[in-house]
Each structure stands twice: as structure tokens, then as C-alpha cells.
Ligand code: NAI
């Protein structure tokens with residue numbers, strides 16, 4: 001019996017975005033066809049740097065209102081060689097994340113069966129992390145300005161904003177995430193030695209929120225030392241919370257330590273569920289490999305699994321991820337993971353695994 005129907009807005013956007021989103025939708029459709037326990041109804045939005053170049057806008061008038069009607073957003077990547085990155089990022093991705101208050105950016109990373117960490121001493125199970133990134137303010141709050149354009153005395157400011165409200169809600173979310181994982185270990189990352197205002201507030205709020213989570217072990221790291229610990233002692237980490245900028249950088253490091261940036265997913269969540277949340281692979285539009293048919297769809301498959309879990313379809317989510325990991329273990333891997341398979345071959349192998357669920 002088919003249960004709920006979820007309405008999903010897909011925004012493939014730029015570069016390899018359309019290739020991986022197509023692969024993701026193929027896998028999701030195979031999954032719902034096979035399981036017959038729920039339905040997904042996709043609506044595609046062709047918002048991209050191409051539409052920006054034609055119309056001057058990434059999101060057409062009324063676009064956000066349209067998006068709001070969906071249960072989730074399945075996003076590819078935005079960025080084109082002939083549009084400045086800050087225009088594309090703020091024009092599409094942040095233009096959705098910010099008004100929709102997707103303040104929690106969740107980035108799980110682990111080494112899949114059949115893939116390898118570039119770390120020589122990383123054993124099975126050593127690297128299994130979730131990075132919680134503050135996604136609404138901090139260094140990417142958009143505060144600042146430029147004066148005296150082009151003059152030798154030109155100045156620019158990029159002001160970080162840390163509000164008690166913003167820090168507290170992400171901290172609570174991070175503690176809840178840590179509490180749900182077996183190790184119940186949360187590492188709070190700051191730079192509160194050099195950044196003595198916002199980062200000190202961050203430390204204080206972490207300490208206050210910790211009182212409500214007595215079963216979670218908390219530990220503190222400065223962001224520079226954190227990079228070393230991730231590389232040298234991956235097994236000592238589990239759930240990690242950091243600011244918008246710090247976690248952005250740490251999560252790319254995490255993805256590559258797990259084998260490739262082509263694996264890792266990211267969820268932009270509105271934990272209040274007032275607005276739809278947005279799910280995307282962590283990687284960008286990768287124009288160096290666009291159209292070659294070799295982009296790794298695994299990050300998008302994992303993204304799809306994260307989306308299903310958020311929608312409440314946890315069983316289906318686990319099954320999908322299991323199928324993807326089986327395919328990795330079979331050695332059907334794209335070039336970034338040291339294999340030779342194409343996007344299509346990996347997708348077909350995952351669909352074949354899904355069909356075995358019947
Ligand atoms: P990128 O993630 O697009 O690419 C970095 C490297 O990883 C490239 O060599 C690429 O070929 C490889 N790579 C990425 N995804 C892959 C996949 N699925 N399979 C195999 N290899 C993969 O980052 P880059 O080059 O810094 O940025 C390119 C564009 O993407 C820029 O315009 C940037 O602003 C944008 N971008 C957008 C993001 C988003 O939409 N959320 C996130 C990151 C970057």
C-alpha cells in the first residue's frame with residue numbers, strides 16, 4: 001500500500017548539478033517503485049546561471065512562494081565560470097537558505113565499504129563524523145561594505161554576526177544530534193583565543209546548553225588545532241559543531257579525508273519545519289568535468305537518503321544508503337574514487353541493487 005506523497009522541488013542548476021540530480025531522481029524513483037510504501041512527486045525548476053544571464057535573476061518573482069509549497073528541495077550546485085561566485089551563491093543557494101531559516105547545515109562523513117580514506121592509519125569505523133554548521137549568520141551574514149572603489153585607500157569590511165539566539169539554536173541542534181548518536185560526543189570548535197567576542201559568546205552558550213544534555217560529553221577545540229586532530233586522530237571525533245565559515249572549511253577536509261568530495265551530502269535544515277529544508281551534495285558545479293559523464297553521483301544518492309530520513313522515511317533512507325554502499329563495495333566507482341565507472345554505470349548499478357529489495 002502506498003502511503004504518503006511528498007512534493008519535492010528539484011533545482012539542478014549548474015555544471016554537474018543536472019547530471020547528479022538526474023541520477024538522484026532515477027534512484028529515488030526506483031526506490032519508491034520497488035518499496036511501494038510512499039510516493040515522491042518531483043517538480044523541476046530550471047533556475048541556474050543560464051537563467052541569470054538571460055533575465056538578471058536566479059529566482060524569478062514569486063519563486064520562493066512556489067518553493068514553500070514543497071516538502072523538501074533537492075538541489076544540485078550553483079556556479080558558472082562566467083558569473084562571479086559571490087553572485088551565484090547569494091543569488092540562488094543563500095537566497096533560499098536565509099529566508100527559509102535553514103539554520104542547521106548537517107554534514108555527515110564516513111568511509112564507505114569499498115572506498116578508502118587517504119589517511120594511512122584510518123581503520124574501518126575510525127572516521128564517522130557529523131559536522132553541524134551554523135548556516136544563517138556568523139561570517140556569512142552578509143554584513144559589510146566597500147568604500148572608495150578602486151582607490152589605493154579602498155576599504156572593505158566583512159562583519160561576522162553572532163547572536164545569542166542564533167548560537168543557542170545551533171548549539172541545541174548539535175547537542176540533540178550528538179545525543180542521538182551512539183558515542184554521544186560533541187566537539188565544539190571555535191577560535192576564541194584570537195576572536196575574543198563572538199567566539200567567546202559561542203563558548204559561553206555551549207557551556208550553558210550543555211547543562212540540558214548531561215549524557216553528552218563535550219570537548220572544545222580551536223579550529224586550527226582541529227584540522228590536525230581530524231587528520232591524526234579521526235577516531236577521537238564524532239559530532240562536531242562550528243561556525244558557518246569554520247565548518248565550511250572543516251567539512252571539505254572531512255569529505256576528502258573520507259575519500260572524495262564526490263561522496264558527501266549536506267542538509268540545510270529548518271528544524272522548526274516552518275519552511276521546507278534543502279538537500280544537496282557538498283560539492284560544487286565542477287565545471288572541469290561537466291558533461292563528461294564521470295561525475296560521482298554517490299554524494300547525491302546520500303543526499304537523497306538524508307532527505308528521506310528528514311521526511312520521516314527512515315527505513316527507506318537506510319535501504320537506499322545500503323544499496324549505494326553495496327555498489328561501492330562491488331567496485332563500481334567513478335574516477336575520483338579510483339575507479340573507471342561513469343555516472344550512468346554507477347546509477348544503473350544502484351538501481352539494480354534497489355530492485356533486489358523487492
Ligand atoms: P567543486 O566541488 O565544484 O570541485 C572541486 C573538485 O572536485 C573539482 O576538481 C571537481 O572536478 C571535483 N568534484 C566535485 N564534485 C565531484 C563529483 N561529484 N564527482 C567527481 N569529482 C567531483 O568546487 P570548485 O571547483 O571550488 O567550485 C566550482 C563552482 O562550484 C564554483 O562556482 C563554486 O562557487 C561552486 N560551488 C557551489 C556550491 C554549491 O552550490 N553549494 C558548493 C561549492 C562550490
Ligand code: MG
Pocket residue numbers: 248249252
Ligand atoms: Mg564549501
